[in-house]
Amino acid sequence: MARRYLPVVAFTVLLVAIQLATRFTGTPYHLTQLTMTAYYSLIIVGLCMLIGYAGQISLGHAGFFAIGGYVTAFLTTFNLKLHPGGIVSLLSKSGVLVARLDAYGGDLLTVHPWLACGIAILLTVVIAYLVGGPVLKLKGHYLAMATLGFGIIVYRMVLGTEFLGAADGISEVPGFPLLSGMVITGNSSARVSNYYLAWGLVILGMVLLLNLIHSRVGRALAAVHGAEDAAGAMGIPTARYKLHTFVLSAVFASLAGVLLTHYNGGIGPSEAGVMKSVRYVAIVAIGGMANLWGALSMSLVLNYLSLRGYFGTYDDAVFGVILILIMLFAPDGLLRRHLLSDLKRAVSPNPAEEEAP
Amino acid sequence: MTLLSVRGISKRFGGLQAVNDLSFDVATGSIKALIGPNGAGKTTIFNLVSGFLPPDSGEIVFGGAEIHGMSSCEVAVRGMVRTFQHIRLFPKMTVLENIMVGRHVHSRAGFLAGMMNLPFTWKEERRIREKSVEIMEMLDIVDHAGTEATSLAYGQQRVVEIGRALACEPKLLLLDEPAAGLNMRETNDMGRLISRIREMGVTVLLVEHDMSLVMKISDEVIVVSYGEKIAEDRPLAIQKNREVIRVYLGDDEC
Numbered sequence: 323m324a325r326r327y328l329p330v331v332a333f334t335v336l337l338v339a340i341q342l343a344t345r346f347t348g349t350p351y352h353l354t355q356l357t358m359t360a361y362y363s364l365i366i367v368g369l370c371m372l373i374g375y376a377g378q379i380s381l382g383h384a385g386f387f388a389i390g391g392y393v394t395a396f397l398t399t400f401n402l403k404l405h406p407g408g409i410v411s412l413l414s415k416s417g418v419l420v421a422r423l424d425a426y427g428g429d430l431l432t433v434h435p436w437l438a439c440g441i442a443i444l445l446t447v448v449i450a451y452l453v454g455g456p457v458l459k460l461k462g463h464y465l466a467m468a469t470l471g472f473g474i475i476v477y478r479m480v481l482g483t484e485f486l487g488a489a490d491g492i493s494e495v496p497g498f499p500l501l502s503g504m505v506i507t508g509n510s511s512a513r514v515s516n517y518y519l520a521w522g523l524v525i526l527g528m529v530l531l532l533n534l535i536h537s538r539v540g541r542a543l544a545a546v547h548g549a550e551d552a553a554g555a556m557g558i559p560t561a562r563y564k565l566h567t568f569v570l571s572a573v574f575a576s577l578a579g580v581l582l583t584h585y586n587g588g589i590g591p592s593e594a595g596v597m598k599s600v601r602y603v604a605i606v607a608i609g610g611m612a613n614l615w616g617a618l619s620m621s622l623v624l625n626y627l628s629l630r631g632y633f634g635t636y637d638d639a640v641f642g643v644i645l646i647l648i649m650l651f652a653p654d655g656l657l658r659r660h661l662l663s664d665l666k667r668a669v670s671p672n673p674a675e676e677e678a679p
Numbered sequence: 680m681t682l683l684s685v686r687g688i689s690k691r692f693g694g695l696q697a698v699n700d701l702s703f704d705v706a707t708g709s710i711k712a713l714i715g716p717n718g719a720g721k722t723t724i725f726n727l728v729s730g731f732l733p734p735d736s737g738e739i740v741f742g743g744a745e746i747h748g749m750s751s752c753e754v755a756v757r758g759m760v761r762t763f764q765h766i767r768l769f770p771k772m773t774v775l776e777n778i779m780v781g782r783h784v785h786s787r788a789g790f791l792a793g794m795m796n797l798p799f800t801w802k803e804e805r806r807i808r809e810k811s812v813e814i815m816e817m818l819d820i821v822d823h824a825g826t827e828a829t830s831l832a833y834g835q836q837r838v839v840e841i842g843r844a845l846a847c848e849p850k851l852l853l854l855d856e857p858a859a860g861l862n863m864r865e866t867n868d869m870g871r872l873i874s875r876i877r878e879m880g881v882t883v884l885l886v887e888h889d890m891s892l893v894m895k896i897s898d899e900v901i902v903v904s905y906g907e908k909i910a911e912d913r914p915l916a917i918q919k920n921r922e923v924i925r926v927y928l929g930d931d932e933c
Contacts, residue, residue, distance in 0.1 A: 537800060538787075539793040541776060545772070548771060552768070554752045556781055556783055556843065557847060
């Protein structure tokens with residue numbers, strides 16, 4: 323019980339140490355990429371739940387990220403002042419719209435970010451159920467291809483839709499105000515608070531998922547992953563459990579899309595790209611598939627390096643290479659579960675174990 | 680009293696009539712064995728009864744309700760649980776965890792309750808664990824509780840699979856060749872275990888090739904050949920049945 327949360331404490335300490343390090347070395351600008359890394363990590367841990375624990379692959383999670391990001395970006399930038407009507411005044415009276423000034427001092431009337439976020443998540447849930455229902459009947463390569471197809475559809479749709487900014491995407495997305503007066507925004511003055519807020523959300527997500535994998539549902543998912551027909555024969559509704567996990571991971575991706583879009587102040591079609599989905603899968607794979615902490619730590623390192631531009635123009639290629647190498651040499655991932663205990667056994671074999679017949 | 684009643688079920692795979700208009704009853708509290716030469720359709724019958732395959736026609740009534748066309752999951756929820764000819768334990772899970780999965784239908788924590796780690800789930804988890812330990816003690820496998828189930832010896836894996844099924848507290852337990860791959864001593868133990876399971880109040884339907892085991896523990900035996908029932912009787916009578924002898928050993932004339 324307590325052991326489950328021990329790494330949470332360790333990880334929190336690490337995050338504080340990183341922040342202090344940037345402070346004392348005078349490099350607080352690193353926090354911007356680290357905050358973005360946090361939001362990407364939210365997708366990773368959700369996807370890790372789906373791939374590692376429920377045993378279902380998705381090559382379309384950038385699509386769910388984009389659905390979240392684009393819905394909130396559109397709703398919080400679309401000027402309702404230019405479209406007056408009964409519905410707009412009704413919405414305005416109910417207090418779900420906000421008036422603000424745009425970059426050039428013009429009047430803007432847009433949907434409040436909270437409502438936009440709610441709509442984005444709701445839409446994601448509906449789409450995830452509609453897509454996941456039929457698609458999760460497939461297995462292995464077929465499931466990978468079908469989810470890949472979903473990702474491509476979302477990508478082509480945002481790329482080809484005029485009111486979503488086509489190839490330019492949507493910019494001028496406002497910050498996301500929180501109850502405490504804090505705002506999710508990329509302003510350098512709010513760097514530290516945003517860093518802690520984003521990673522706080524990741525830790526909250528981790529706690530929820532860790533609880534889940536140690537629950538009755540987590541055990542059932544492991545059973546479905548291991549021997550689906552036998553799990554069904556034990557009374558586990560396998561299709562429903564797979565679908566719920568798919569939707570759950572889609573919500574993680576979508577929420578990450580919403581918040582990162584507000585943080586960045588915009589979103590472009592590359593966020594929906596297939597290479598993004600491949601990257602997420604690669605990070606889950608190198609993290610050890612069924613290892614939330616492995617996936618999270620790999621996400622922290624690789625996303626940070628990528629966002630800081632260490633991979634240069636080979637950015638996508640690096641993740642492709644990672645995926646190939648992992649599949650070839652360590653299909654259980656680099657940071658697979660039980661790695662530590664296995665290493666320990668290799669270094670100092672337990673004599674009692676050797677004597678046993 | 681009849682727990683399971685199979686009425687005229689048929690199943691065809693392309694040109695093969697795997698099961699043809701087959702009917703039989705299983706009485707509550709009995710041990711019934713299903714035997715027949717290889718390819719007679721025994722496993723298909725099991726799959727039809729347990730919801731793994733839908734029958735083309737016919738009715739299956741279990742505990743008073745029609746269950747044909749239901750999924751294996753719905754059938755399990757109603758109290759009919761099966762084991763597999765080729766052992767299907769959950770890999771990368773311990774013996775204890777495997778058996779705990781068997782408690783699924785008797786617990787209710789869902790996705791939200793699990794994620795929130797709600798207090799009622801703690802109590803439920805404790806009960807699941809206690810019940811699973813109880814079952815392991817009964818089966819004498821409690822020493823292996825923390826061992827990865829698929830790393831056990833074959834005979835022990837069989838016992839774990841039965842333990843997992845018992846954790847569901849089934850009304851009817853379907854055993855698909857429980858003695859396959861077991862040596863003589865293990866087969867004897869298995870026979871005693873099956874008799875004990877019946878004494879616990881669980882009705883048993885089994886498919887088995889080991890005739891001495893079948894004759895020793897069963898109350899009734901059904902013999903199938905080419906998907907049709909050719910005999911249904913007490914074990915002693917089955918042994919003397921001319922048709923059964925012909926199917927197993929061939930005609931005298933040739």
